[in-house]
Amino acid sequence: xxxxxxxxxxxxxxxxxxxxxxxxxxxxxxxxxxxxxxxxxxxxxxxxxxxxxxxxxxxxxxxxxxxxxxxxxxxxxxxxxxxxxxxxxxxxxxxxxxxxxxxxxxxxxxxxxxxxxxxxxxxxxxxxxxxxxxxxxxxxxxxxxxxxxxxxxxxxxxxxxxxxxxxxxxxxxxxxxxxxxxxxxxxxxxxxxxxxxxxxxxxxxxxxxxxxxxxxxxxxxxxxxxxxxxxxxxxxxxxxxxxxxxxxxxxxxxxxxxxxxxxxxxxxxxxx
Numbered sequence: 380x381x382x383x384x385x386x387x388x389x390x391x392x393x394x395x396x397x398x399x400x401x402x403x404x405x406x407x408x409x410x411x412x413x414x415x416x417x418x419x420x421x422x423x424x425x426x427x428x429x430x431x432x433x434x435x436x437x438x439x440x441x442x443x444x445x446x447x448x449x450x451x452x453x454x455x456x457x458x459x460x461x462x463x464x465x466x467x468x469x470x471x472x473x474x475x476x477x478x479x480x481x482x483x484x485x486x487x488x489x490x491x492x493x494x495x496x497x498x499x500x501x502x503x504x505x506x507x508x509x510x511x512x513x514x515x516x517x518x519x520x521x522x523x524x525x526x527x528x529x530x531x532x533x534x535x536x537x538x539x540x541x542x543x544x545x546x547x548x549x550x551x552x553x554x555x556x557x558x559x560x561x562x563x564x565x566x567x568x569x570x571x572x573x574x575x576x577x578x579x580x581x582x583x584x585x586x587x588x589x590x591x592x593x594x595x596x597x598x599x600x601x602x603x604x605x606x607x608x609x610x611x612x613x614x615x616x617x618x619x620x621x622x623x624x625x626x627x628x629x630x631x632x633x634x635x636x637x638x639x640x641x642x643x644x645x646x647x648x649x650x651x
Contacts, residue, residue, distance in 0.1 A: 380442050380443070380444055380445075380464060380465065380468065380649050381442065381443040381444075381445065381649065382441075382442070382443075382471065382648050382649050383441040383442050383443045383648055383649075384441065384473075384648075385440075385441060385473045385474075385475045385646050385648075386441070386475075387441040387442075387443070388402060388403065388404065388440070388441060388598055389402070389403040389431065389434055389439075389441070389442055389444065389595070390402050390403065390442075390443050390444070391403065391417065391424045391427070391444045391446060391451075392443055392444065392445045392446070393422055393424075393446055393447075393449075394445050394446065394447050395446075395447045395448065396422060399419075399420075399422050400419075401417050401418070401419040401422055401424050402419070402598075403417065403427065403431055403595060403596060403598070404596055404597075404598045405596045405597065405598070405616070405619040405620050405623045406623070407419050407596075408596060408616050408619075408620070409423060411612040411613045411615075411616050412612070412613075413612070414426040414427075414428065414612065415427050415428045415592070415593055415596075415612050415615075415616060423449045424446065424449065424450075424451070425449050425450040425451065426450050426451045426453065427451055427592065428588075428589050428592030428593055428612070429451070429453075429454075429456075429457065429458045429461065429539075429588065429589075429592060430444065430451050430458070430461050430592070431591075431592040431593075431595035431596070432458045432534075432588050432589065432591040432592030432595065433458040433461035433462050433465065433535065433592075434461075434465075434595060435525070435530075435591050435592070435594075435595045435600060436458065436462065436525070436530030436531065436534065436535060436591065437462060437465045437466075437470070437530070437531075437647075438470070438600075438647050439465065439470065439647050439648065439649060440473075440477060440600075440646040440647050440648065441473065441646060441647075441648040441649075442648060442649045453539075453557055453558075453562045454562065455538060455561065455562050456538035456539040456562040456563050456564070457535060457536050457537055457538045457539070457577075457585070457588070458534070458535045458536075458588055458592075459535045459536045462531060462535045465649060468649050469649075470647050470648070470649065471647070471648050471649070472645050472646070472647055473645055473646035473647065473648055474645060475645060475646050476633040476634070476645060476646075477600070477633065477634070477645060477646050477647075478599055478631050478632070478633055479599055479600055479601065479602050479631070479632055479633070479634060480597050480598075480599035480600070480601045480602070480603075480629050480630075480631060481499075481601075481602040481603070481629060481630055481631070481632045482497050482498060482499045482500065482601060482602065482603030482604075482622075482628065482629050483499060483627065483628060483629055483630055484499065484627060484628060485497070485498045485499070486618060486621055486622055486628050488614055488617055488618050488621065490613075490614060492608075492609060493608065493609045493610050493611060493614055494606075494607065494608040494609070494610060494614075495605070495606070495607045495608075495610040495614045495615065495617075495618050496605070496606045496607075496618075497601070497603050497604070497605050497606075497618060497622065497628075498603060498604045498605075498606070499603055499604070500602060500603045500604035501602060502524055502525070502526060502602065503524070503525045503526075503600065503601055503602060503603065503605075504522070504523065504524040504525065504604050504605070505521075505522070505523055505524075505525070505587055505590060505591070505604075505605045505606075505607070506520070506521070506522040506604070506605070506606045506607070507520065507521055507522075507583055507586050507587045507590060507606075507607045507608075507610075508520040508583070508607070508608045508609065509582060509583045509586055509608075509609055510609055511582070513542075513566055513569075514569050515566065515569075515570070515571060516566075516582050519580045519582055519583035520583060521533075521580060521583045521584055521587055523587060525591070530591075533578075533584065534584055534587055534588050534591070535588070536577045536578070537577065537578060537581045537582075537584035537585040537587075537588050538562070538563065538564050538577065538581065538585060539562070539563050539564070539585055540563060540564035540565075540566060540581070540582055540585065541558060541563050541564070541565060541566065542565075542566050543565055543566065543567050543568075543572060544567075544568060560572065560573040564576065564581065564582075586607075586610075589612065589615070590605065590607060590610070590615055593612055593615035593616050593619065594615060594619060596616060596619045597619055597622070597623065599631065601629075602632075603629075
């Protein structure tokens, strides 16, 4: 992770492809299944959501991310290692007002029993519900406002999870080839194969982590309330595309009153 000038946003740079750059913005969303991938002129950046989530959670507006391959490392399956790296590098405040994307009117998408909606709000807050037919999950719900360290305390450490009985089918699809008990909560038919959980409701907290990372593809920190129910990456990125594509849903603003923002109103970048 490298510092970047004001107005850069988050940019992935493939150092193995002559420094080709792919901006973390909705127009570059390539494919979405069990992770969110970006593509520009045939150059792919895979599994972006955990790192993008960490940038939003730490209030980072501008950074260059250098990769020597097509996939962001999974590390421990959460955003916590990225948060620690940002904290170790330090953060620099930049002398320009932060531009937010303020939600002006509701936008809702539904696909079967999956739902996501974004509504006007003075701060960035999220409500997420999941429902899995597993005795340790069932229906979990979490509501959180991204301010006062809530991301670090409540979201960052939540790991991705998967079901052991689905492992072979996913491997046959070319997925989860790097999955292990070190980077994923593995669920057996009625238990956890690699306890303990980091939170009692770690599963829904990880879904919030993913959502925050996917909504980072607005290219701006949002001011609004997000409600999701069993949504997943496809709906997360679809609502980004809808709001960016159609006028009237949102507008870009700056905030002069620091009290109205969870972070300083000036841009932040990863420090040198």
